[in-house]
Amino acid sequence: MKKLINNPDDIIKEQLEGMQAAHPDLIKVNFEPYYITRAGGPVKGKVALISGGGSGHEPMHGGFVGHGMLHAACPGEVFTSPTPDQMHLAAKAADGGAGVLNIVKNYTGDVMNFEMAAELAMADGIKVQNIVIDDDIAVKDSLYTAGRRGVGSTVLIEKICGAASEEGYDLQSLSALCRTLNQNGRSMGMALTSCITPANGSPSFDIGDDEMEIGIGIHGEPGIQREKIKTVDEIAEMMTVSILEDAAYSRALKEWDFEKNEWVEREIVDEPFKKGDKVIAFVNSMGGTPVSELYGVYRKVAQVTEKFGVKIVRNLIGPYITALEMQGCSITLMKVDDSMIKLWDAPVKTPGLRWGV
Amino acid sequence: MKKLINNPDDIIKEQLEGMQAAHPDLIKVNFEPYYITRAGGPVKGKVALISGGGSGHEPMHGGFVGHGMLHAACPGEVFTSPTPDQMHLAAKAADGGAGVLNIVKNYTGDVMNFEMAAELAMADGIKVQNIVIDDDIAVKDSLYTAGRRGVGSTVLIEKICGAASEEGYDLQSLSALCRTLNQNGRSMGMALTSCITPANGSPSFDIGDDEMEIGIGIHGEPGIQREKIKTVDEIAEMMTVSILEDAAYSRALKEWDFEKNEWVEREIVDEPFKKGDKVIAFVNSMGGTPVSELYGVYRKVAQVTEKFGVKIVRNLIGPYITALEMQGCSITLMKVDDSMIKLWDAPVKTPGLRWGV
């Protein structure tokens, strides 16, 4: 196992110590249990935006805590959802009196843990909503699967909703924005190599020297399909076309109903992309692919979207939602309107994403 | 070979096309020959800061073109110094009337090509200085080698000198600053895996599953020493201590003498670090190591520098000077005074580094 680590059992703790040492001006790490809040404490009167998930996807989510993005993040063990107590304490620490919005990637574990956490926080009198992100079009079906996974859209949503919180959106409007952005975003990922989880020590899947996995998630799980490696043009075109041509996607997602005071299932439909749409294009490295190759991917994404009549108005290119040292990439397209673009452009100052300030 | 590329012969062109498509607001790519300038054209009255080198180290240097950093960059073939004509045309395109400072990493090829380029530009009446960066302490000797290589310091120097150019430093004072920063910076690198150059298609060196290379450069060349993999604490401590305890380093570097009108060798001495020094700490990924592991490295760097009595006042953590998809890291410490810190903090807006704007 080729990793810059000490004992695998200590890596979450030690890497968080490193983050804390590096960014004391931006973040404050709590160690028992793990959660990360902004250095300045809760932001009075603003909805606290919180996310969390397994570790191994850095800079997401801890690296996105700071002005203009998250108020808190909960790191789990590597690729393992964090637990309700972490999320509950993070909510208590980050709540500025205007409630908490949990951004939950759609994995069985994350969803269940965040639901329990929301219940605990609500029992403390904190207003909490959970919005589930499920943008991975590699998963076709929500009837015979746990539904689409939450992947690249999460990063864009954390940025845009973070800016909206700074703007003073209340919990309901922030939740609505978050839900809409999730409906507007679609992603697809692929891997050239498998990652190795530190505790496991060997590759999560075997893959031939001339093979790639299409439709992977971000947890070293095998993808939807195994193929011979193709050229970047073929890969990027196939992925971009799949995203652009993905049909309407309908499924039920749970949200808290503040009137009924219980979880309700909301039927949610993502409409397909259409000519004239403006999008943010996000080309992401899975961790082991260098930015030079991402530009090769972006080149094709730009060509394909243009041909389709979709206009890229902003882009993000780099390793932002990773799967340890996996080689590979993901592509996310998210339809945005002018107000969303303005929120995207707003200042952000976090360890992992920074501009305008 | 696991890469997101098309034909290896086309990758420089295509990746630059991707960069151009992604950042038309920041950069302008010239294709025949390759060079990258700021989108806005030359900056009148300011010294043009130019760098260049082989490709495969992205985001360096092309990703550092933009406000507050470089005015132009010249990408060579992968790991191959660019040629004098590229550098010459880049100088012509970027010169704003106040002359050109070429930041040259100390490799035989880069040094010779940039010298020829400077001569060509001077023949056109452009005032040019070349400052050579040689901060890699893994190379002990300059008498029996080509001297210390230019590695991590380059990134920090491009940022600080870029800010100084915006501040209006003239060519002489900017050159002096650049020279001092080079004297103030020391780096060391290590690799867990070899990279694969696209044209070659197989690893640049063979390395066992339980081995690492210490003292590598950024070109997939073998390092100074082969060892069994150690823990991140042992590796980071060894590297940081080597940097902190590196003795005074003396060698001759060529600069242009504007009075004699010829290249002269300047005897230059880097003084060792001492207690009380303030430094910028830069923990860099070689491309394949994810940021999570870099935080594990940073943790130890922070501990060791503190024990030594050296104070980290700023840091940079991420993949900024890479060797394709190589796994590994480098550590750079650069002594800075308050004016340099101010320049470091100044706004920068490039594809690869951005803050304050």
Added chain:
Amino acid sequence: MLKKEHVISWLSESFSVLEENRQYLTQLDTAIGDADHGNNMYRGFKKVNEQLPALEGKDIGAVLKAVAMTLISTVGGASGPLYGTFFLQAATKCTGKDELTPQEVSVMFKAGLQGVKMRGKAQPGDKTMIDVLEPATTTLSELVEKGEPLDIAIKEAVSVAMEKLKETIPMIAKKGRASYLGERSKGHQDPGATSSMFILEAFSKAIS
């Protein structure tokens, strides 16, 4: 009768078997999941095991509730809330009790099972822990109804569960991470069903 000492030894037996099979469970989860199930279960039950001495004075309901809270706050992933809910719901049927009749044990298991189904919405055949927990619970309660002694009933439940566990191999997963694999999830035994099996075996061992 199931005494509270039995419960304590069930939990410590569970830890032993999960510790022993940490790699094995992770390996199963590598094939169709994300390679963490063994570590998740180990982390949770290690913590449970450490707390057992402090729980010795408590009644069965209190013990199971404490186990639930520990699992919920240490396991993470999907299995954390699921096993946590199992023990939490099981605990509600044992409040204040220092021993349980076979009927009460059967009620306890049913409550736990219902909790997991409520939380995870999985059905038998979805290739999850339900494929072991449900038939085992059904067998146990049927035998207990018929008046079989608890140790016999649980032995039989374990052997039915073992068959059902093997039946997860050809299944296509419809819940949890393995569901993303679709057809490719065939041919692999479900990790969560396997850990459930270990916990049932530990129960059987604890009372015999």
Added chain:
Amino acid sequence: MLKKEHVISWLSESFSVLEENRQYLTQLDTAIGDADHGNNMYRGFKKVNEQLPALEGKDIGAVLKAVAMTLISTVGGASGPLYGTFFLQAATKCTGKDELTPQEVSVMFKAGLQGVKMRGKAQPGDKTMIDVLEPATTTLSELVEKGEPLDIAIKEAVSVAMEKLKETIPMIAKKGRASYLGERSKGHQDPGATSSMFILEAFSKAIS
């Protein structure tokens, strides 16, 4: 006499042999450098070769100068400026000439060699192209002084150079990238010395 047709065929022969040995040179550079020498030389001489038809009318000085400029602007790395300088300095001795006497050829090689030494500051024994270029040039000029015909002199120069090339194997590099390896550079033949050898062989072939 060396006619300008000979020079053209020297350059096209050089391209052929460098194309043929592209992988080989890169392999040598993988061991002690950065795995690009074969590609660098191929890229440069391919461009030179493409330009040859356009150069046919020109005198030898003009041809060599054009070659120099092409190499400088296409090869890159260390070898680009070095070979570029070789041809640039060689060209200065052939300005306006359509053919060269053996003595003039010897002067041309000496000028090229001096250019490389001036640019790269390497000495014989540093494990660079100098270890081939210098003994070859010396042998050539000595034999030409003695009145040997050019083709005989160059054949002998090539065979001396071949020996000297092999002698780079045990050397410790002191210039270029290989110098970073110190002792570990021992046991590998220098890539640049090897490409120099190929270019000398091409010269010999062109005039026989």
